[in-house]
Structure formats: structure tokens, C-alpha cells
Amino acid sequence: MDLSGGSIPTIYRDLFEMINLHGLEKLTFTIFVPLFESNTLTKTVLNQIWCSVTKSSAIGSRNDFYKCLALMALAQQGKTIDVKLLDNYVNRVDKEFIEERRRSLKRYLQILCRHPTIYDTDIIKFFLTFQGTSCGDNMKATYKNILDEFSSEPRSSLNSSDNIEKYGEDSDGIQMFRTSQIHISSLHQQFNQIRGCLKSINEKKFKNANDFTNIEKALQTLGSDSTSIDRWATGPNDYWPTIQIGLGNLPVEINAISERINEQYKRDDEVISDHLDMLIELLQGYKDLCKRFEDALQSEQKAIQKANNQRKRSSSITDTSSKNDNNLEMIEKRNRHALQCVKIETQLVYANLEAFVYILSSLGNSQCKGSSDLLNIWKSFANKISQLGQNYITKSPIDRMNTIGLRK
Template sequence: MPVDLSGGSIPAIYRDLYEMINLHGLEKLTFTIFVPLFESDTLAQAVLNQIWYSVTKSSSIGSRNDFYKCLALMALAQQGKTIDEKLLDNYVNRVDKEFIEERRRSLKRYLLILCRHPTIYDAEIIKFFLTFQGTSCGDNMKATYKNVLDEFSSESQSSLNLNDNIDKCGEDYDSIRMFRASQTHISFLHQQLNQIRRCLKSINEKNFKNANDFANLGNNLQALASDSTSIDRWATGPNDYWPTIQIGLGSLPIEINAISERVNEQCKRNDEVINDHLDMLIELLQGYNDLCKRLEETLENERKAIQKANNQQRRSSTITDTTPKNDISLEILEKRNRHALQCVQIETQLVYANLEAFVYILSSLGNSQCKGSSDFFNIWKSFADEISRLGQTYITKSPIDRRDTTVYRK
């Protein structure tokens, strides 16, 4: 699992491991589980013990950030580095910066979703959050809005009773059926977009590595061009290729470094599209899925409440003085859930309306590839021209010129 962390980005495998473990609750990852889970020929128990207590002083992992720190240090230990405080400062702090930047981007995306919402954007609590100055914003929000009524409670009774003469039973059944069909489809979209994100992230991480490889290639060419080793004719005979080639190599690192810079620029463009646009669309779909789960729980609770009320009515059917209290409670419950279903319908339409962002995402990635390909073509063309001139330089030289340019000892 050795991973080069010099790029300062969190590898996709770290995120995947976190998602797998967090399914069961990150707090359940204790030291007694951590050691057998990651112990191997290259990660002894003593090393894992050192890593664990370098990152966390408690009996369990406290946060995603700490989990990433452990993985980063394990990767470095597998590369043969000694785990100490200096290593923690030099490498793990880069993960800290990446984690903080991800949180900042996540908050930005969340606020964009709220501010673009046709109903929520004008809510007083949103205005409060965006204009609040000072400390303890969360506590002030709770104190200010703890007694504010929800949408259903603040809805006028006339609007709730407007269509009471319609057969609500059949209407609700159709709405629930269409809701569940949309829920299944949007869940499928969420799954596929997550897969697309993983693919794009993986491609981008490989391209970042390619940029580093091109930079190293440029350094290697520069080392060859500046080599001052003198070689006897005993080794080369009449062959004078190397001195001329070596002179020509001096301009090639410029082209190779330009390739490295363009790859990095393209990766940053793609990363921006993924983090600022694709992630926001995925989070919108995830939020919808969470909303659907809450509605499903509400509908299930309603079903149980109706069943319980019906059982009570059957048991008390012999009593002549029945109270309409249960009927009133059930009626309010049904109206509340009907109102919730209408709200979910609006959210469903909002999700489908926002899917146009996927066209922008694909278009941006395509334009980025076109610009990158154009830049790469021009640079590689210049590189090929340099190589062609290098070959022509040797061919057009007279034997005397070739002999005079040699640096070999006779």
C-alpha cells in the first residue's frame, strides 16, 4: 500500500477504506482491531503501535482526519521511513491541509445548494447564518429558532383542507408509487455518478503522477546534457555521435518541463470541475436519498399508528360513548404526511432540474481535454523539431567539424 504523499492529495484508496470502515462506525475502530486489521510482513505490531499513539491518545479513532493520518504513516513506514514526530509534522500536516480544504469546499457546496433552492433560499435561518458575525454561530441559531414552527404547522388550515373532498386514498397511493419509482431511479443516478467520480479522480491522480514523472525525465535529460565525463577513443573508435547529441540535449528539458506544467494545469482544471460541480451534484442526490429514507420511516410510522388505532377501535366497538380523539390525531397525521409527500415531490423535481449540471460537467472536462491536447501537440511538435535539428546538425557537419566537436581524448 505504499503511496507517494508528496503531491499533498488524499489518495482514493484512503477514502474508500474510510467509507468501508465508517459503515460500521469509525469509533468502533479500536487499537485491538486496528493492529490485526493492518498487521503484515512490512507492518509489525510495534510499528502499528507507534503509529497509533503518534496520531491518537485515546482507545479509538476520533475522526476521519486521524484515520487518514494513520494510513499516511503506514504508507511511509512501508517505504522504510522511521516513524517519529518529525515525520508526522512533515507529512501528516499535508493531509491536515487537504482535509481542511475538503471541509471548506464541502461547506461551500452545501451553501450553494441551499441558496439556489427555490424555497429555502429566502428562509430567515439561512439569512441569519450568512450574515452572522461573531462566535458560536450554531448556539445562536438554536437559541433564535428553537420555537419556530415547521412548514406543516405554519401552513394555513384552508390550504390543508382545500382538497378534502377528493378521494385522498387513491391519490396518496399513486403519489407514493410514483415517489418510490423516482427514488429508485435517483438512487441509481447517485450510484453511477459516484462511480464516474471515482474514475475521474483515479485518472487525475495518475496524471498528477505523470506530471512528476515528466519533471524527473527533464532532470535526467539535463544531467545527461551537463555530463563532463571524458571518454577515450579506445571506447568510441571513430564514432562521434555522443558529443553532438549531448550538445543538443541541452534544450530538451525545457520542452519536457513544459509538458509537466501543462499536465499539472490540466489536472487542476479537472479537479476544480470534480470538486466544485460534480461533487455538488452528487451531494444533492445524496441529500435526496437521505430525505427519502426519512419519508419512508414516516410512512412506516403512519402505517403502524393507523393499525394501532384500528385495533383500539375494534376493541372498544362495544362502548357507545366513543371519543373522536384518535380519529382527529390520525387525520392530522395523514395530513402531515400528505404535506411531506408534496414537499418531497418538489424536491424530486428540483433534483431532475439540476441534472442539467451534468452536461456542463462533461462539457468542461471535454474542453479541458481539448485545450490540454492542443498544448501537448504544440510542445511535442517543438520537441520533435528539436530532435530533427539535432540529427540534421550531425549529418551536415563535415568529418573535420565532427572531429573538432568531440571531447574525447585521442
Template sequence: VNEPREPEQFLMQAPQGNPLLLSHTLQELLSKDSVQVELIPEKKGLFLKHVEYEVSSKRFKCSVYRRYNDFVVFHEMLLQKFPYRMVPALPPKRMLGADREFIESRRRALKRFINLVARHPPFSEDVLLKLFLSFSGSDVQNKLRELVQGVGDEFMTCRLATQAKDFLPADIQAQFAASRELIRNIYNSFYKLRDRAERIASRAIDNASDLLIFGKELSALGSDTTPLPSWAALNNSTWGTLKQALKGLSVEFALLADKAVQQGKQEENDVVEKLNLFLDLLQSYKDLCERHEKGVLHKHQRALHKYSMMKKQMMSATVQNKEPESVEQLESRIVEQENAILTMELRNYFSLYCLHQETQLIHIYLPLTSHILGAFVNSQIQGHKEMSKVWNELKPKLSCLFVGPSNMPTPPLSPPEGNFFSN
């Protein structure tokens, strides 16, 4: 494993000539690392119990224990160090009275978060990530803060920061607006796809429950010991034979239920989770766009307004022949403000530079769509194939249910196809 490098030594992998352009493939990003986040059964803590996670990195070949608050500090430090990059959001903390479903949902969300971070080009090469995934001491939160303290953000440490404008296309603002609209539309569509996929997986699990109950009711019916009326017993009733057949069917229905659960769980893991991963990434892009507009852009506009007011004060002081000292102080403040504006302009261009690269990253992740669709189709094929096999094995066992008046087997009744849809 290569040692993570400091940001000033690191450039996102790019073709020779223009560091703005990326050349990563989806497979390269996915192979950077695979991080598992598993719940530790015991709740530690003397007074307040809390959930702890085992975080295992394939890249760093180690496992560490982390609490939710460790993730929070790591997230804060990433935002502090990389304000112009896509930092995925964390799931909510809510712990009081948290049920198992919430805890499992949060574990999945933390796993998505750390995998997106571990595969993000600048983050993956930063010492923050290495510390979070490999430090086994008890004070990981302080260690994370120490790494960021006094270092400055990516703009301060990246050697290309002040030259970012030179690499940007002339129509960067128009490109940014178009990309933002496109990704907003993609997000909306994927949000709906995720909801439908959740419903499909949920229906498979509900179907399993219904099949299990159906089989149990057949078994209960076959096990009923209520005596037959005398006239039924005298007329060689087939009920006794039917009961024996019904009694044994619960095994097959339990197997059908098991297959349906497997399909539902597989679609939750392979389809819904991958959709959630991509949605988390898209949401982090939307959050980044808001940070750009409300942060850098807004501060730049305020600085320009302040500069304009100072210039007016300067003109007024000159006209009114104020004391030289006050004029000199005002001139000094104007120079300071000009420097601040220049820095903000450079930050604005660097923010756009990073946004352009993050937009490229989104497009690199887009082929994940085919992975998700392939997983969904394969799950449906496999699920229906396995259930079809059980249904076909069940059918011969029903032959004794179709007995005619003279105890001769008869086929099950079914309406002729032509009459089935007749008016």
C-alpha cells in the first residue's frame, strides 16, 4: 500500500498537460478500497450505552473500532480541509430509544459514507483517511483534529490553487449551471428508482411471510382432528385423504418462503444499497454546489461591497480635507481589502476548478447504473428460477387431491382459455 501523500504533493490523476481533466475509470475508483462496517454486539459505556462499529479496510489490511462520534469528527475535519470537494453527509445520530431497524440503517449509511470517502481521489491519498482507518489508539478524535490544526484547507496547501483560473474553460459558469441542472435531474430519477426498488424488495419479503402463513394454514387444516359426520364417513369421504396431503405441504411452502426472503435480501443488498450509494454521492454534489454559492461566492460579493463603501469613504475624506492620519488609515484598510478580494477571487476560481473535477467524478460513477440494473435482472432471474423449481416439485404432490367419485384421479379444474376473458 502506498503511503498517503500530503495535498501539496498530490494532484488528481490527470492526462499530461491539463491537471483539471481526470482519467479515472469506475473500476479504478471501486478498487481503491473496500471498507466493511460491522456492528459490535456489546454496548460499552459505564453510564450511557453506545453503539460501536468494527471498521475493516482491505487497502490498509487492518480493523479498528469506531463510535458514531468518531465519524462525526472525521466528517468535520474533511469539510474543514476539503471545503471545495464532495464530502458525503453522515446519517442522523438519534440514539434514544433507537430500534434495531434504525441502528442497521445507520450502519449501512456509515458504510456507504466511508467507502465513498475511501475511493475519492484526494481523500484516498490524505493522511486523515489513513489515520481514521488504521489508528488503533483511544483518542482518535484528538489525533484527527491535530492533523488539521494549523495546516489550512486545500486551497492553502495545493500548489496549483493560485493557477486554477488558467486551467478553467472560458465558459466555466455556463458549464457549472448546466451540470448542476443535469445532476439535479439525475438525482430525482434515481430517487424514484430507489423507492421502487425498495418496494420490490419489500414485496418479496412480504410474499415470503404470506407463503409461510399459507403453508402453516394448510398444515393446520390437515391436522384438524374434528370427527366427520356419520353420513360423510359412510359415503367414503375423500376428506381424510385430502387432509393427509395438505398436512405435508407446509414444508414446500416454507421452502418457497425462504427463496422469496433470499431474493428480497439480495435485492436490498445488490440493488437498493447501490442506488443509495449513488444517491449519497449525488447529494454530496448538490451540497457542494450550495457551499460554493453560499460560501465563496457570497463572501466575495460582500468583500466587493465593503471595498466599494471604503472607496466612497476615501473620496469623501479627500473632498473634506480630513487629517492625513485618518486618510492614511483608510488607504491602508483599502489595500488590505484589495488583498482580501484578490484572495477571494483566487478561492472562487479554485472552487470552480474543484467543482469541475467533482462533476467529472459524478460522470465516472454513472456506469454504476448498468451494475445496478444487471444486479436487479440477475436477482429476478435467479429468484424466479429457484421458486419455479420448488413449485414444479410441489405439483406432483397435489395429484392425490384431485380424486373423482370413484377414487380415480382427475385433473384440476381450469376454465378454457377462450372463455377466461369472455364478456
């Protein structure tokens, strides 16, 4: 059982790095005890943990160290010290990790396939249609000599008037970028708020499903209670023994309610995790891109100003002037290319906003289905409850005298 990978708590990793600075082999039991001893983790408990993990005089690996920490956590919870308990934890963590990775990969591929430029590129087609092993290695071998868009762009042959016109286009582009940036930032904020509310609502569904399961168990206990009650306690009222018989039939509906709510929770969680999260991640990625782009613009503007100053100072020296012109041309090329990339990414964001309608539609359909299912179950439940009361009302005096579960 290996605990060295996967979802290891950060504090475990930090502790390991601190101790490993001095050499893990120096962590003997003599040092181990005073390091972790507490009211709960007594020397006896720590000795039991140590012997469960290692038979040597020192901790032999990162994995053993993590096992010790995990067993200490279990001991502090009052659980038995047993390395086998870690198997369940590892299996659960692995499943959660794999599922989260699967969802993340699915979201990433959806973004790529909806990208207005990337979706039709050869490398994406290669990845999606590749059959066999070592897809990554084959991709590198196939496309390692392919130049990117910036490197393959031809050198500018624009004259001064063209440059002025191009500069005007870039200025307009930057202005439109800033407008889109503000709008998308607002969308990101509102979508995040909606996500938080939906998560909260859905978590309540999960709790409600568990609560109904507990109600089901309680009704089963009530319906199967075989306690005989004396007339001394009930007097002429035999209502409880009469309806108790019918309580045994109610858990069927309560269980169905719990299952329907749980199904709706899973449906809504899938919509939130697979679609709304993807949209929010896309918007967050765009915000990060905007930040990098603005930082790059500021840096490039300083470089342009510096190059212009150098050109003014060295206008009489042909070689230096030519070099400065080349530098300026390269900076302008980078700026134009970066702006074009941001433009494409902006279009990607707006192209994916239609997913929000799908999200709302899916949630609406889920609510309709859930409400319809629950309505039918609650009707059945209400009919049974009504029948319980009716059974008591229509009960004859003789039947009341012979009520099951009631001693005369």
C-alpha cells in the first residue's frame, strides 16, 4: 500500500520535508516519541504505531512516515491502530482522485473542441482519433518540428503609413479587449455566486435524502415494535395499537422519497460539476490571461519607449539604428500576436456562454422530474396515512376490544 502519491494532506508533506532536511534515517523511535507524544498519543500508542509500520530502528521511507501520521490521526479519533484501515482510505482517495481527474479532462476537452480556432487543428484531431499506447510520445514525435503561429508569421513588410494604420487597429483592439474584460469579469462573479447557491441547495438535498433514510428506519422500528400495552395505560383509547400495524407499510414510500431526492442530487451535481464548473474555469482562465496580457503590455511599452530613446540617440549610426528598428518590429509583432490570441480566447468565452442556457435548462428539467416523482410518492404516502385514520374510525367495538398489541 503506497501513500506517497495522490491526495496527501499538505501538512504531511510539509512535516516530511522538514524532517527530511536532517535525514529521514535519523528519525528513530527515540526521537519519534517526544516529537509526537501527547495526551492521546501516549508512548504506548506511538510504539504500537511504530511497530505496525516498520520493524527497523528508523523510518525507512516517505511512505512509512505518511503511514505513521495517518495511524496517529486514526488513534486520535479513538480508532483501533491497524494498517489495514488505511486500505479503505487509499481506495476511497484513489477513486475520488480518478473521478476528479476524469471530470477535469472532460471539461478541458470540451473547451478545446469548442475553441473557434483550435478545434480544427491537426494536433487535436490526432489526439481525439489516436489509437494505441503512448499518445503523448507520438504527439511529440509528430509535431516537434511544427512552428507555432508566432514563429511561422512572416516578417512585417509594412511601410510607415501602414504601421500607423496598424497601430490604430491595435488601439481599437485593446479598447475592445478592455470592454470585454470588464464584462467577462462581471459574468465570472455572477456565475460564481450562482454556483455557490446551487451547491448549497444541492448539499441540502443530500442531507434531506439522509434524513428521510433515518425517518424510514425509525418508522420500521415503530412498526415492528412488539411491546404489549395494558389497558391500564391506554384506557378506552386504542388508537396507537391500531395505527401501529399500518406504520410498517410507510417505510416503502419514505425510502422511495430518499432515493428520488438522492437521484436528483446526483443529476444536479453532474450539471454543476461537469458544465457550470467548466464555464467558471473558462472564465477564470480568461481573467488570468487578461492579467498576463496587461502585464506584458506594460513591459512591452517600456521596451518600446527604451528602444525609441535609443534610436533617437543613435540615429546617426546606421547599424545601431537598424538593430533598434528590428527590436521595435519584433516587439510590435509580439503585441499584435498577443492581441490576436486574446481576441480568439475572448471569442471562445462568448462561444461557450450558450452552455449557461443548457445548465439552466438541465436544472429546470431535473427539478420538474424530481417534483413530479415526489408528488406521486407523497400522494401514495398521504393515501396510506388517510387509510390509517379511516381504519380506526370504522373499527367496530368488538374489534377495538380485541386490538392486537393491547392487553386487557
